[in-house]
Amino acid sequence: xxxxxxxxxxxxSGVSTATVSRVINNNGRFxxxxxxxxxxxxxxxxxxxxxxxxTLRMNKSFSIGILVxxxxxxxxANVVEKIETILFDQGYSTIICNTGRNVEKEAAYLSxxxxxxxxxxxxxxxxxxxxxxxxxxxxxxxxxCIDREPKEKNKTVFVxxxxxxxxxxxxxxxxxxxxxxxxxxxxxxxxxxAKERLDGFKDALKKNNYSFNPDKHRLDFNxxxxxxxxSLQEFLQQQNDVDGLFAINDDIALNILDYLREFEVAVPAxxxxxxxxxxxxxxxxxxxxxxxxQDTQKIAEMATSSLIKLIDGNKEIQGEISLVPVQLIRRExx
Amino acid sequence: xxxxxxxxxxxxSGVSTATVSRVINNNGRFxxxxxxxxxxxxxxxxxxxxxxxxTLRMNKSFSIGILVxxxxxxxxANVVEKIETILFDQGYSTIICNTGRNVEKEAAYLSxxxxxxxxxxxxxxxxxxxxxxxxxxxxxxxxxCIDREPKEKNKTVFVxxxxxxxxxxxxxxxxxxxxxxxxxxxxxxxxxxAKERLDGFKDALKKNNYSFNPDKHRLDFNxxxxxxxxSLQEFLQQQNDVDGLFAINDDIALNILDYLREFEVAVPAxxxxxxxxxxxxxxxxxxxxxxxxQDTQKIAEMATSSLIKLIDGNKEIQGEISLVPVQLIRRExx
Numbered sequence: 001x002x003x004x005x006x007x008x009x010x011x012x013s014g015v016s017t018a019t020v021s022r023v024i025n026n027n028g029r030f031x032x033x034x035x036x037x038x039x040x041x042x043x044x045x046x047x048x049x050x051x052x053x054x055t056l057r058m059n060k061s062f063s064i065g066i067l068v069x070x071x072x073x074x075x076x077a078n079v080v081e082k083i084e085t086i087l088f089d090q091g092y093s094t095i096i097c098n099t100g101r102n103v104e105k106e107a108a109y110l111s112x113x114x115x116x117x118x119x120x121x122x123x124x125x126x127x128x129x130x131x132x133x134x135x136x137x138x139x140x141x142x143x144x145c146i147d148r149e150p151k152e153k154n155k156t157v158f159v160x161x162x163x164x165x166x167x168x169x170x171x172x173x174x175x176x177x178x179x180x181x182x183x184x185x186x187x188x189x190x191x192x193x194a195k196e197r198l199d200g201f202k203d204a205l206k207k208n209n210y211s212f213n214p215d216k217h218r219l220d221f222n223x224x225x226x227x228x229x230x231s232l233q234e235f236l237q238q239q240n241d242v243d244g245l246f247a248i249n250d251d252i253a254l255n256i257l258d259y260l261r262e263f264e265v266a267v268p269a270x271x272x273x274x275x276x277x278x279x280x281x282x283x284x285x286x287x288x289x290x291x292x293x294q295d296t297q298k299i300a301e302m303a304t305s306s307l308i309k310l311i312d313g314n315k316e317i318q319g320e321i322s323l324v325p326v327q328l329i330r331r332e333x334x
Numbered sequence: 335x336x337x338x339x340x341x342x343x344x345x346x347s348g349v350s351t352a353t354v355s356r357v358i359n360n361n362g363r364f365x366x367x368x369x370x371x372x373x374x375x376x377x378x379x380x381x382x383x384x385x386x387x388x389t390l391r392m393n394k395s396f397s398i399g400i401l402v403x404x405x406x407x408x409x410x411a412n413v414v415e416k417i418e419t420i421l422f423d424q425g426y427s428t429i430i431c432n433t434g435r436n437v438e439k440e441a442a443y444l445s446x447x448x449x450x451x452x453x454x455x456x457x458x459x460x461x462x463x464x465x466x467x468x469x470x471x472x473x474x475x476x477x478x479c480i481d482r483e484p485k486e487k488n489k490t491v492f493v494x495x496x497x498x499x500x501x502x503x504x505x506x507x508x509x510x511x512x513x514x515x516x517x518x519x520x521x522x523x524x525x526x527x528a529k530e531r532l533d534g535f536k537d538a539l540k541k542n543n544y545s546f547n548p549d550k551h552r553l554d555f556n557x558x559x560x561x562x563x564x565s566l567q568e569f570l571q572q573q574n575d576v577d578g579l580f581a582i583n584d585d586i587a588l589n590i591l592d593y594l595r596e597f598e599v600a601v602p603a604x605x606x607x608x609x610x611x612x613x614x615x616x617x618x619x620x621x622x623x624x625x626x627x628q629d630t631q632k633i634a635e636m637a638t639s640s641l642i643k644l645i646d647g648n649k650e651i652q653g654e655i656s657l658v659p660v661q662l663i664r665r666e667x668x
Contacts, residue, residue: 063446071430072415077406084432088439093446096405096430098418105422112427116450214584254618281613286620331496 004045013041063093065113066122069101074279082300120311127190142310146303147193156317157306163193166292166326167200170246170274175208177272179244185219185249197248207268229259242326250275250282250291272334287332338379347375397427399447400456403435408613416634454645461524476644480637481527488653491640496528500626500660501534504608509542511606511668513578519553520582531563531582563593584609584616584625591619606668621666632658
């Protein structure tokens with residue numbers, strides 16, 4: 001099949017090259033009849049757009065990049081999958097990049113995505129505030145942040161679950177179930193969602209007349225199984241009246257259920273446990289895990305609609321912060 | 335920051351534009367001293383490569399596409415994450431595309447990836463054989479298939495877990511544990527891995543003098559929870575001596591553990607259950623799930639090294655089929 005030019009398409013369709021270009025880019029005025037005619041000729045001749053060349057000319061690629069720290073994480077994978085579905089229906093391809101929580105890799109993928117002429121960018125989570133260091137200031141790429149605060153808040157939209165609310169409700173749920181000494185189990189990763197969850201937990205304690213003391217109410221895991229088991233055991237020996245535990249995520253909560261089973265601590269009789277994320281494994285664990293559900297569909301909808309508005313030049317939404325409500329899912333562990 | 339040209343970089347570095355181009359593309363001969371000098375000038379001037387323009391000129395983008403049916407699937411996400419890590423270390427960016435098991439979407443992403451000038455492509459799973467319909471025959475993109483048979487086997491490399499072996503061992507394990515009436519629980523998705531697993535199960539039965547009868551030994555789920563629970567219940571009523579169950583994947587196996595708990599069928603005492611994939615949830619379930627582990631690291635290593643060989647023009651490996659061994663992980667459910 002020979003490579004056919006827009007000029008030839010125009011000739012065969014009986015329209016100008018400018019019209020063919022408008023049809024290809026779905027941009028500007030043309031009749032439905034013209035559109036059908038041009039598309040038919042393109043199909044018959046097997047015309048294929050060279051997206052790169054087109055991109056260079058038209059400055060629009062109909063592709064959107066996503067930076068995600070870890071696609072093996074249930075919450076991240078679900079948000080990405082839902083974003084992709086919505087964007088595809090709107091005519092955009094999604095380029096997913098896995099940064100492995102690595103700052104250098106993130107920079108490399110940002111540069112790659114700029115080179116691929118993406119129309120917009122979605123940043124999911126990660127350490128620190130996000131700042132888009134555009135090297136070439138002739139062009140700025142609209143972006144929105146999910147679960148990660150942007151440095152230039154007035155240029156973008158920030159979408160996040162209400163992590164504070166979720167943690168607050170988790171702590172209050174423990175107290176309502178009769179827990180007298182609740183603790184939070186954190187990991188050492190730096191993220192805005194982790195900070196919010198810690199704040200929600202602390203404020204729930206405060207509201208219920210506990211004064212939060214890190215030595216008494218907080219345990220940090222380092223996500224190494226044997227180390228974490230030992231540190232939980234030591235913590236529970238030192239603070240031997242702990243009877244309720246909020247884990248910063250379900251992966252940690254599920255490991256804790258295993259450790260407690262080994263320590264012969266009965267859940268929920270002696271210890272109530274609640275997680276965050278509502279991963280499917282929590283529905284099969286023994287006991288089944290109480291958790292906080294994040295509304296990934298809503299997050300995906302808000303993120304995509306905001307990004308498309310920014311791409312379309314709507315600057316009014318810049319600076320918006322959308323907090324998506326979360327939901328307590330009660331199961332056997334509390 | 336103004337947009338600087340290669341010509342200016344060359345002038346400032348005191349070398350020819352051809353040398354700058356060689357340094358940028360890490361291609362051809364130049365001294366380390368020259369390289370450092372050019373890179374320093376590029377850094378100082380804030381030169382940014384226009385990857386698309388570069389791609390058009392050099393015909394190499396250092397990016398590789400991956401088509402994956404569903405990134406929320408544990409096995410797929412893990413293989414992709416490991417491939418990305420290996421490729422990044424070798425200087426390639428990975429563009430992950432989620433096809434949602436949708437044929438049209440797959441075609442759209444293939445076309446997008448072609449437009450983005452990827453150097454190579456990895457296809458993971460999916461229905462039917464994979465055929466790369468290159469519209470523009472001036473260029474062919476090397477690709478390899480994981481868990482999906484390529485149509486033109488002699489042009490590519492096929493990498494897969496040994497699903498047949500895994501299913502064979504799973505069935506034999508059930509029989510060795512005293513199971514007299516084993517069944518396989520399938521889903522209705524069409525995939526080469528599902529076919530291999532069914533064949534392995536059948537052959538293990540045959541070796542042990544069972545004649546496989548679909549009515550007696552096979553149940554099909556349609557992945558709708560209430561329907562599946564009912565069909566399992568009816569099957570077990572009709573075939574009331576079933577005492578061992580091999581689920582085609584762990585997600586199905588974990589649901590079955592829940593259903594059996596509801597039916598008050600004791601696992602493993604009355605029913606032994608084994609899954610496939612070794613998902614983390616199986617380590618937390620009640621009882622913990624016996625499963626077949628796929629070596630995602632090995633699969634990722636074989637896939638990437640084969641693809642890079644194909645990109646580098648090594649045609650000798652075309653037609654290779656790599657079957658990666660799997661491993662039985664025994665836990666409480668058998």
